[in-house]
Amino acid sequence: MGKAGLGLMAGIAMAGAAAPAEAKWLRADTNNFIIYSEGSERDLRDFAEKLERFDATLRYRFKVEGGKDPNPLTIYLVDRATDAGRLASGKGGSSIAGFYSPDPEGSFAVSNREDYVIKGTPQSQQTLFHEYSHHFMKRFLPGAFPAWFIEGFAEYYSTADFTKEGKAEVGKPVYSRAYGLLTMPKIPAATLLFQRPLEMRNSGQMDVYYGRSWLLTHMLFNDKGRVSQLGTYIAAINKGEDPKKAATDSFGDLAVLDQDLNRYMNKPMSYRTTAEAIAIAGPITIVALTPAQDAVVPLRLERLSADGDTRMLKARDGLKKLAAQYPGDAGIWFELAKAEWDLTDETRDKAAARAAVDKALALDPKHVRANVLLGEMLTVEVEDRKDATAADWNAVRKPIILANRTNSDDPVPLSAYYRSFVNQGMKPPPIAIDGLARAFNLGPENIEARMNYAFALANDGKFDAAINLARIVAFDPHDGGSGEELLGQLEKMRKYAEGGAEEAPDTDAGE
Incomplete structure (x- = not known):
């Protein structure tokens, strides 16, 4: 065990050079990751090894079995932190250096390849380790965790590093937080325990919160x-105890906890x-992308990160040009179809989206x-028809079933198959519910799959299991309130089933 002091923020040392202008995207495949980077093959291999070692460290710490992950996390390493910030916010000048998205299409993370150091490991590494810690917690540590611990956990493991022999060093100070901790007004422990980071009034308070x-x-x-005390506290929360009671029962007087925290610093x-x-378990393979694959990566990132029609239209228009340049690439036609389809109803050109997916x-x-x-497009067509038959809905499911047979480890077709019955207005059969359970197990970080599965369990009378799933979302600091709404719906369902409510609640999570 080592010791490290928490000093004032060290000077920033710039290391490394920008990637050459002609850099091309490379792809690395490991047991747990698909990594895209414009850097050199050597740098990418070193990075992939370190990331796999970090994953192995977390698995060792929390006794999580390893092996080949059938649903690996995709990571994009952009050139600079400002590039990641623009993707996250849609504009320049963002302080965000990377982000993680448990997207329904598949979880992905974005970080950067800059090597500046604030005493310790490069900030780009800390950013990615922070984001991967979120992914690891969501996927492998079942349970509801409060917002402060979700962020504290990610910060704690973000500074992990490795000796020359490959030994893991865990728990070093996060020096980038020193300025806020030492010079900004402190957030009392009681406030920290019960407020979310998005409730902080400004970026300075947010930094102190982290x-x-x-x-x-x-x-x-x-x-x-x-x-x-932490284990006692987490167990109480997961039993449904009031968070304030759980905190005082576990930590004692919160004013004393705050004093201890100030001394600990x-x-x-x-x-x-x-x-x-x-x-490091498993092989690491690195390949160069084809020109078409290389050209589509930035536009895929733009599409995945878009939060409105303006950015999605930018991605779509770029993909149109690529489709004209590489008309024989199915992946580009799919990306174009998806970008067009994901526009709002007022902007979307359904015929163009269908033509693109047909070409793919x-x-x-x-x-x-x-x-x-x-299958999604056919669903919309059938839903708009009053005379839709069972045969029409079977036609909707036909491409979805083919997708599942092509890759049974992809959770997206499994979820789509379940939703097709909900959209049809009928109770999903056991095979669809089993598929949804499989989709959830492959990607439990996906909030949409979690919500759908929670409702499927509740509709089967398994309210405790359903509520436990929903509670995890409700505590998530990145959730926009959907988890609390879901919890409320499930509680109403249980109350109605027990005869304590007069009105039947909505029993469908929706999409």
Whole structure:
């Protein structure tokens, strides 16, 4: 075990050079990741090895089984932090250096390849380790966690590093939070425990929130007098206890907790080093993309990150040009179809979207996501018809079933198959519910799949399991309130089933 002091923010050391103008995208495949980067093959391999070692460290720490992940996380490494910030916010000048999205199409993370250092490891590495810690918690640590711990956990593990022998060092200070912790007004422990980061009034308070969350997490992980309290607190929350009661029962007087936290900040902080080297499991393969694949990556990122028609139209128009340049590439036609389809109803050109997906499938009849998208388009057509028959709905499901048969480990066709019955207005059969359960198990971080599965369980009378699933979303600091709404609906369903409510609640999570 080592010691490190929390000093004032160190100077920023710039290292490395920008990628050459002619850099092309490379793709690395590992047990747990698909990584796209414009950097050199050597740098990408080093990065992939470190990321796999970090994953192995978390699995070792939390006793999570390893192996080949059938639904790996996709990571995009852009050139600079400002590029990641623009993707996240849609504009320049953002302070965001990377982000994580549990997207219904598949979870992905964006980080950057800049190497500036604020004492310790590069900020780009800390950014990605922070975001991957979120993914790891959502996918592999079942349970409801409060907002401060979700962020504190990610900050705590963001500074992980490895010795030359491959031993993991975990728990080093997050020096980038030093300025806020030492110079900004402190957030009392009681406020920290019960407020979400989005409730902070400005970026300065947000920075302090992250710093104090990290500090409290570090103390509860390492202070001998309090190491058992976090587990007690998390267990109480997951039993449905009131968060304030759970906090005082577990931590005692919150004013004393705050005093202890302030003292802890000024102490030398312990960090742990594993006794053995952390091994990298599985091979790492790196390939260069074809010119068409290379050209589509930035536009795919633009499409995935778009939060409105303006950015989606930009992606669509770029994809139109690419489709004209590479008319024989099914992937580009799918991206174009998806960009057109994801526009709002007022802007979308349904005929153009259908033509693009048809071209994708003419080039690659088994293209998994193009088949799912075709199923979505057929759903809209059938829903608009009053004379739709069972045969029409079977036609809707035909491309979705083909997608599932092509890749049974892709959760998207499984979820789409379940939704097709909901859209038809009939109770999904057991095979569809089993498929939804499989989709959830492959990607439990996907809030849409989680909500649908929670309602499927509730409709089957399994209210406790359904509410436990919803509670996880309700505590998520990145959730916009949908989790709390879902919890309320499920509680009403249970009350109605027990005869305590006069009006039947809505029993469909929707899309």
